[in-house]
Amino acid sequence: MQQNTVNMFNKKSILSLVLLLTCIMAAKAQVKIGFEVSFKEPQAHYAEVQMNISGLVKDYVDVKMPVWTPGSYLVREFEKSVEEFKATAAGKAVKVEKVRKNTWRIFSAKAADIQINYRVYAFEISVRTPFIDESHAFLSPTGIFMHPDGMIKSSSTVKIIPFNTWSKVSTGLTPIAGKQFTYKATDFDILYDSPIEVGNQDIFEFTAAGVRHEVAMYGGGNYDKEKLKVDMAKIVEKETAVYGENPNKYYLFIVHNFLKGGGGLEHLNSTTLGATRNAYNTEEGYKGFLSLVAHEYHHLWNVKRLRPIALGPFDYDNENYTTNLWVAEGFTSYYENKYLHRAGFTDVNEFLKDLIGGVGTVLNTPGAKYQSAASSSYDAWIIGYRPNENSKNNSISYYNKGEVIGILMDLEIINATKGAKSLDDVMKAMYLQCKTLKRGYTDAEFKAMVEKISGISFTNFWTKYVNGVDDVEYAKYFGYAGVNVSSENATPGKPVTGASGQLTNEGLMITSTTRNSAAWVSGLNVNDLVLSLDDTSLSEALSTVRLKSPMISLDVIPLVGKKNIGDVLKLKVRRDGLEKEISLTLKENPNVRLNATVNENATPAQKAVLKKWTGI
């Protein structure tokens, strides 16, 4: 059949086919997309976006704005901030119709040149949303740029016209030579992965692992540039050593300094970090900043390139479900600690303290017994990013559980290979595999690689810790490295209520109750307003306490603190305008405090595991 097919075509039809293909290819090649972003009213938080499309000759063209931004697994509906959407075709205003929440249809009637203008309101401070005021513009690209439907693979150019008091643009996009503040994106995945900072940011640079790095600081702060250059370079070198190669030639850190800031979002060759303006000179603040740098930088491999199969090519219109965020985020949280230790910012005791603290968080989260790491990943869209008052009781963060899985997996691999291999080898091999296959990994492929490198089965491990909710056998795993872990009650001899709330003028508004606690069992509800305890008014019960925050646990009230396990606490509460009494029989604190220490008398085998684990 196949052989005869050619004979069905005569010379003429082959010629027309060739002509047709040439035309299609020429038409595709001729489509040009260009953006120009300017700022008429930055003080009112607006960007003016002009999008020019030429060569797309159709009855109508649909353009779309993503509903979410990769790395932050929540549908954010960026299209809701678009205003005054207008279009012209061949210079004349044309009809525009909205055909989906994030899609505008432009009736261009086969005109070759389409110009679109719209404004975007940007006033949400975060690393994943655009923000504009008179001091700067942070163009988080998924909330600014649109793409023609079905043309994610098309290239585009972006020209930024800074507001008249601004002079700088920082972005990971490739600059076009000879054109000021003009950049090229080879496709929309690149454009959507390249945030743009516009303003008067303080820029400094350093080279590490052969890569030029720029840091663009917005918002001021007490950072020491020379110190940061040295310390950030150390982290970059340690991270590159794990993967054996650094795929970028240029990398940009956009840092937003606030009164109190945090969080970061990873991109292919850049990241946006939130930081606390004046915390750089405190030990805790500086360590926190370096941890964030280590975390987001590690993502340039883990999740951006070594990625779960569902995370790219992205569907920008819908949720993208994966069960592997415990690797993407949890392992990255684990590696923060490894890098800080390897780069010399923490000693072995601090390293162990950080890790065992992570184990303790999982042990002390009631939801860890109800939700697995895989399910936590899958439900990031509906639970992880949208927690409610009961989330700690029925869910576990894939960051926390994933970090613990990373610790256990690393120790299991090192122990099984007698110190020859570690999780580093898995990460590197998976990165190279994704690069070769040009696609993300499946959960089965990740497990297969762990088994190949360790030489042992991880089926039981996956059943217990990835897909199951088994208690973490921390003593066994830390024991491989000759590390002893002790566990004690978090508040020995002291009972807990399991309720916390926010102080108001009228009383304490309960905001959370812990599963199976005295509060939970006795039916104290979230939104109950606590008026008195054992017939003592709340204000009197709190009269001797100096509070740092209006968010408090009932347990900090001295009257509660004086009670013993089994004692009854009588609360008068107001619920929906009606007063009622609730009696709590106080219970022992279910939370534990873990402490990890290196056993000086460890066996040589244990010492070898510890050495490989710490990487020093």
Ligand SMILES: [Zn+2]
């Ligand atoms: Zn992360």
